[in-house]
Amino acid sequence: MTDLKKEWPLFEVFIRSKHGVSHVHAGSVHAADSTMAMENARDVYTRRSEGSSIWVIPSSEITASAPSAKAALFEPSDDKVYRHPTFYEVPDDLEVL
Amino acid sequence: MDVHHEDKDMRARFDAYVADEGKVEPKDWMPDGYRKTLVRQISQHAHSEIIGMQPEGNWISRAPSLRRKMILIAKVQDEAGHGLYLYSAAETLGVTRDEMDEALLSGKAKYSSIFNYPTLNWADAVIIGWLVDGAAITNQIPLCRCSFGPYGRAMVRVCKEEAFHQRQGYEGMMVLAKGTPEQKAMAQDALNRWWWPAIKMFGPPDSDSPHSDQNTLWKIKRFSNDELRQKYLDMVVKQANALGLTIPDPDLKFDEDTGHWVSGPMDWDEFWAVVKGNGPCNRQRMKHRQKAHDDGLWVREAAVAFAEKQAKRNNQQKAA
Numbered sequence: 526m527t528d529l530k531k532e533w534p535l536f537e538v539f540i541r542s543k544h545g546v547s548h549v550h551a552g553s554v555h556a557a558d559s560t561m562a563m564e565n566a567r568d569v570y571t572r573r574s575e576g577s578s579i580w581v582i583p584s585s586e587i588t589a590s591a592p593s594a595k596a597a598l599f600e601p602s603d604d605k606v607y608r609h610p611t612f613y614e615v616p617d618d619l620e621v622l
Numbered sequence: 623m624d625v626h627h628e629d630k631d632m633r634a635r636f637d638a639y640v641a642d643e644g645k646v647e648p649k650d651w652m653p654d655g656y657r658k659t660l661v662r663q664i665s666q667h668a669h670s671e672i673i674g675m676q677p678e679g680n681w682i683s684r685a686p687s688l689r690r691k692m693i694l695i696a697k698v699q700d701e702a703g704h705g706l707y708l709y710s711a712a713e714t715l716g717v718t719r720d721e722m723d724e725a726l727l728s729g730k731a732k733y734s735s736i737f738n739y740p741t742l743n744w745a746d747a748v749i750i751g752w753l754v755d756g757a758a759i760t761n762q763i764p765l766c767r768c769s770f771g772p773y774g775r776a777m778v779r780v781c782k783e784e785a786f787h788q789r790q791g792y793e794g795m796m797v798l799a800k801g802t803p804e805q806k807a808m809a810q811d812a813l814n815r816w817w818w819p820a821i822k823m824f825g826p827p828d829s830d831s832p833h834s835d836q837n838t839l840w841k842i843k844r845f846s847n848d849e850l851r852q853k854y855l856d857m858v859v860k861q862a863n864a865l866g867l868t869i870p871d872p873d874l875k876f877d878e879d880t881g882h883w884v885s886g887p888m889d890w891d892e893f894w895a896v897v898k899g900n901g902p903c904n905r906q907r908m909k910h911r912q913k914a915h916d917d918g919l920w921v922r923e924a925a926v927a928f929a930e931k932q933a934k935r936n937n938q939q940k941a942a
């Protein structure tokens with residue numbers, strides 16, 4: 526009964542709620558093509574003026590970092606405290622810094 | 623390395639992380655049991671939203687006014703949306719939409735039993751918003767903090783929309799309850815039929831519900847069935863009183879010591895009969911869902927054929 530090839534492809538949906546802010550991931554929709562994905566995303570995720578712009582992208586086109594790569598990717602920045610302003614000692618009573 | 627031993631370590635780390643309110647995202651390592659539980663719970667929740675469109679959808683063409691018709695269409699469309707947010711969350715765990723559809727249509731997957739009761743008249747259509755969506759809110763608010771990120775985020779979106787569902791239902795009941803004697807009788811009759819099924823929506827009493835413990839440790843479930851039922855009962859008794867309707871529970875009483883309402887005995891044999899497929903509308907709901915699925919087949923196929931044709935045409939144009 527189930528033919529997996531018949532399932533419409535999955536698209537990830539990103540929505541800009543209003544101008545001035547970035548698009549944010551909202552969820553996903555199935556659609557035969559990107560035009561239909563856009564229409565479905567409009568109906569599913571913006572029924573109450575939640576959006577001013579929509580991006581849809583086939584889920585298969587997204588390259589995601591692996592959870593196992595978390596340490597390799599992000600830990601190196603943990604010991605670079607000198608990248609933060611709090612690393613530097615300056616007089617407390619200096620009013621203009 | 624001993625794989626079994628490694629799994630045990632990972633399991634222990636996972637359990638501690640979740641116990642400490644850590645959130646789990648789809649690609650993270652998770653125990654099989656956690657994944658299975660969530661696939662079952664999220665997909666059954668999605669199925670409930672989808673099947674739940676039927677009892678109210680039944681009244682769209684016969685709504686008493688254009689205003690009521692617009693409200694009802696928007697409400698039923700929201701429920702379709704809730705189903706889709708939830709299917710989308712479940713798919714992040716590796717289950718496909720086709721697999722979930724098949725599980726529903728084959729009867730392998732369950733949905734909330736409340737939707738196996740009929741909407742015989744207009745009062746039934748509005749009492750659903752008040753009692754059923756009211757119970758759904760009570761159940762879903764704690765789920766916004768579920769340890770599995772995509773489920774929690776879907777619930778936040780759902781809860782925002784449920785507030786409208788509950789209020790439109792209560793307003794609809796108010797119109798009837800404050801109306802003519804016939805209207806008031808309709809409202810009372812609907813309450814008489816929906817009260818117990820609504821109270822039983824929170825599932826069997828804690829003394830015999832099998833999944834609760836592990837789900838509580840994994841921060842999927844935050845309150846027990848009985849705790850949620852108590853919250854709900856304290857809320858709806860007040861709401862029913864404000865409508866001037868009589869709750870069909872002769873044993874219902876207020877406990878001065880605890881400050882809570884106490885309900886009379888619930889008929890769990892009736893509940894299990896409905897769960898097992900013998901409620902008033904189980905067969906009708908599944909038949910309707912199967913028909914919608916079958917009738918939509920040519921549309922799904924046509925959309926794919928059209929998309930393929932467009933893609934081919936675009937490629938030819940690029941090549942030229």
Ligand SMILES: [Fe+2]
Nearest residue numbers: 671700701704
């Ligand atoms: Fe819903």
Ligand SMILES: [Fe+2]
Nearest residue numbers: 701755784787
């Ligand atoms: Fe709802």
